[in-house]
Amino acid sequence: MSVKKPEKIQDQKPKNDFFEDxxxxxxxxxxxxxxxxxxxxxxxxSKRGARMVGWAMGSSYTHHDIPAHRVVNRDGLLSARHLxxxxxxxxxxxxxxxxxxxxxxxxDWANRFWDPEKELL
DNA sequence: CGGCTGACGAAAA
DNA sequence: CTTTTCGCCAGCC
Numbered sequence: 001m002s003v004k005k006p007e008k009i010q011d012q013k014p015k016n017d018f019f020e021d022x023x024x025x026x027x028x029x030x031x032x033x034x035x036x037x038x039x040x041x042x043x044x045x046s047k048r049g050a051r052m053v054g055w056a057m058g059s060s061y062t063h064h065d066i067p068a069h070r071v072v073n074r075d076g077l078l079s080a081r082h083l084x085x086x087x088x089x090x091x092x093x094x095x096x097x098x099x100x101x102x103x104x105x106x107x108d109w110a111n112r113f114w115d116p117e118k119e120l121l
Numbered sequence: 122c123g124g125c126t127g128a129c130g131a132a133a134a
Numbered sequence: 135c136t137t138t139t140c141g142c143c144a145g146c147c
Binding site for chain 1: 140141142143144145
C-alpha cells in the first residue's frame with residue numbers, strides 16, 4: 001500500500017491558488033469587454049491551461065463576485081451560459097453592458113476582446 | 122492510491 | 135478544408 005508516503009512533501013498550500021489569479025484578472029475586466037479562457041491562462045503562464053481557468057471559475061461563479069459572464073471561449077461563444085441562473089442570464093448581462101450577443105456568440109469579438117497581457121500590462 | 126472529468130485551445134493528421 | 139488527439143493541472147469518486 002503505502003510504498004511511498006511523503007508525509008509532508010508539499011504541505012505548503014500556495015494561497016495563490018490558480019483560482020485566485022483567475023479571479024483577479026476576471027475582476028479587472030472592464031465593463032463592456034470580454035476575454036477568453038486561453039488569454040487568462042496565458043497570462044498566468046499556462047498557455048494550454050485554458051481548461052483550468054474555466055474550471056477554476058466554475059467555482060468562482062458560486063461566489064457571485066466574479067463577472068464570469070465577461071469570460072467566454074476563444075470563439076466568443078458563451079460556453080458557460082448553462083451554469084447561470086438561466087441560460088439567458090449571461091447573454092442578457094453582456095448586452096446590459098453594451099456587448100452585442102447573437103446566437104450565444106459575442107459580436108465584434110475582435111474589438112471586444114480584452115487581453116490582460118496588453119491592456120493590463 | 123489511481124483514474125476520470127472538466128466554462129478550452131492549439132497542433133497534428 | 136475538417137476531424138481527432140494531446141496538453142494543462144487540480145478536484146473529486
